[in-house]
Amino acid sequence: MAIQNEKKHYKANLAGKKYTISGNASLPHFKATETLFNKELIQIKTVAPNLSQADQTVLLTFNALSDQLYKQAEIDELQAKIAILEVELQNTQKPKKAFAKREPKNAIGSIIDDAKHDSQARTTDKLFKQGTTNL
Structure with a gap:
């Protein structure tokens, strides 16, 4: 049984040259990356045929890093939205208090x-008792 962090070796054909790639990715991931690399390189060769292959691969690398930065910015934005939504969800799930007790500023x-609270409790108890005796 393969260990999950075990490095795999993949023989890729990149720009017509054979490379052995090592990494933790799955074989379908390696194949998809190889296909994307070659497809992107063909597009660059079509747009800039007079550049050397080295310059074309530099442009490919630059484009890939640029895409990575855009995707990271998108991820950061989505994570910020998730954090806001989680806070809003927590606020809606908090139980509502029957009445808010204000924090006293002093002993008086x-x-x-306390007197107001006791008065409300007595009134509630009295109303409840009156309601049950009429049954």
């Missing part, structure tokens, strides 16, 4: 807040 404010 604390006593007043």
